[in-house]
Amino acid sequence: FFDPSQLDVVKEEVVALWKGEPGFVSELKYHTLRGIPLTLLLNIRFPEKKEDFSQVIVSFMDITRLKETEKSLIYAIEEKKILLKELYHRTKNNMQMIGSLLTLKASYTKDRKVSEVFEEMKDRIHSMALVHEKLYQSESLYSIHLDDYVKDIVNSLQSSYAATSANILIKTDLEEITVPLETAIPLGIVLNEILANTFKHAFPGDSDGEISISLCKAGKGLISLRLSDNGTGLPDNYDPGTAESLGMQLIFSIVENQLKGEISYSGKRGVSWEINFPV
Structure with missing residues (x-):
C-alpha cells in the first residue's frame, strides 16, 4: 500500500x-x-x-535493507562521535590533573632549578591538553583550527610567565588553517618550547620587548610558522641544533622526525625561527 x-x-x-x-x-x-x-x-x-x-x-x-543499513551506519557514526568527545574530554581533564600535581610539587621544592623543571613539564602537558579541549569543542573530531590553537598556547604561556612577560608585546598574523590531531600536538609542543625560552631568556630584567608570530600556507602543501623577537639574541658560539638542553632537542627532533619538516633559525638582532612542514 x-x-x-x-x-x-x-x-x-x-x-x-x-x-x-x-x-x-x-x-x-x-x-x-x-x-x-x-x-x-x-x-x-x-x-x-x-x-x-x-x-x-x-x-x-x-531498498528497505539498504535504508536500514544506512540508518545503522549513521547511528554508529553518531555513537562514535559521542564516545570520542567523551574520550577527548577525559584526556584533557586527566592532563590538567597531572599539570596541577606538577605545580603542587614545584611549590614544595626549595631548589629553583627543580621547580623550573616541574613548571616546564606542566606547560608541555598543558599544550597537549589544549588540543583535546579544542577537539571536544569542535564539530570535527579529527582536526582543529591551528590559528586558534596557537593563540591559546600564547595566552597560556603569557599567564605562566606573567612575572616576566608584563612588558612584552606579542603580535600575531595567523591564517585560518585546519590540521589533523597528529600534526597539532607535536607542533604545539614545539611552539611551547620556543615561546617558553623566549619568555625566560630574551628579555632580562623585565625589559620591554616584542614577539612576532605568523602562520600561513607556504604553497605545495606546506605550512609555515615563524617566530621572532627583538631580545638579547643567542649567546656567542651557541648552536640550538646541537644544544644539550631537553627543550632544544625536543624542538629539532619533533620538527624533523614527527612533522617531517624543516627548521631554521637566526640569533642576530634577537632570535627568529622558521618552521616549514607538510600537512
Missing part, C-alpha cells in the same frame, strides 16, 4: 514529467498486506519524448 503522505511528492514529479522532464527517481514508502513497511526506489523514464506518454518505463527496487 502506498503511503498517502507522499502523494504530494509524486504529484510534483508527474507535473515535472508533463513539462518535459525525461524522468525521475524517488524513494517511496509502502506497506505490505501484512503491514510490513518497505522503502521502494521508483524510477520512471521515457525512452523517447512522447507528448501522449505512450511509452513509459517504470521500475521499482526494494
